[in-house]
Amino acid sequence: MQEKFILDVCCGGRMFWENKNHPNTIYQDIREDVLPLKEQYGMNFSVEPDVIGDFRKMVFEDKKFKLVIFDPPHLMLNKTAWMAKKYGTIKDTDFEADLQAGFKECWRVLDDYGTLIFKWNDQSVAIEKVKPFFPDKPIIFNRIGTKGKSTYWFVFMKIPKSKEQLIALNQNSPTASSDEEELISVNRDANASPNFAKGETSVNSNIKLNSQVLLQARCNLK
Ligand SMILES: C[S@@+](CC[C@H](N)C(=O)[O-])C[C@H]1O[C@@H](n2cnc3c(N)ncnc32)[C@H](O)[C@@H]1O
Secondary structure (H helix, E strand, O other): OOOOOEEEOOOOOOOOOOOOOOOOEEEEEOOOEEEOOHHHHOOOEEEOOOEEOEOOEOOOOOOOEEEEEEOOOOOOOOOOOHHHHHHOOOOOOOHHHHHHHHHHHHHHHEEEEEEEEEEEEOOOOOHHHHHHHOOOOOOEEEEEOOOOOOEEEEEEEOOOOOHHHHHHHHHHOOOOOHHHHHHHHHHHHHHHHHHOOOOOOOHHHHHHHHHHHHHHHHHHHO
């Protein structure tokens, strides 16, 4: 069997794939579906993933893939709409939480120096609302179309951070990767009491503790 080092986390009908059965790829989607369109269009539209899975919580191990492709639903359409059947819909979903979880999972399963490709169309939700969930600054991006009707492509690379970058990152916004979270939970137990006065449980002290533990975890990862 061919080695699988590419993951399409929500492959749909594999419309943008040059080779729709790329031998090194795992195609995942949350559903399996065949839309019987043969009479109308000469062919059916089908979603036939290798793995039925949820990009918000994936079954794959950390750093398994060299290339991860993330093209989540982006249109706010009724479930019965034709486009919704084909591409999914974000109507009646907590799409912000879903995107946040999706990016986190994509980053987790991506290997160091691996590439993440993200596609978004801003017809229903502006790209600025999505950017806060990005796992890092993109390396390049491309916009096709006019504002409000644009398709964006972003390319990220998971470049491991230096200690200095981690310290700066931690000072600005302490969001931890899964590796870091694991170390945090270990270190939190080890460090909880010595850093703070007995019984200190205010929100501020927790933030301070989390920041210190996160920083330590990040340094330990290096
Ligand atoms: C925009 S379409 C993908 C189109 C695909 N890139 C193509 O080339 O045809 C989005 C897909 O995400 C799937 N999807 C929605 N929520 C998902 C989830 N939580 N996990 C995995 N797939 C999901 C939908 O079923 C839909 O097929």
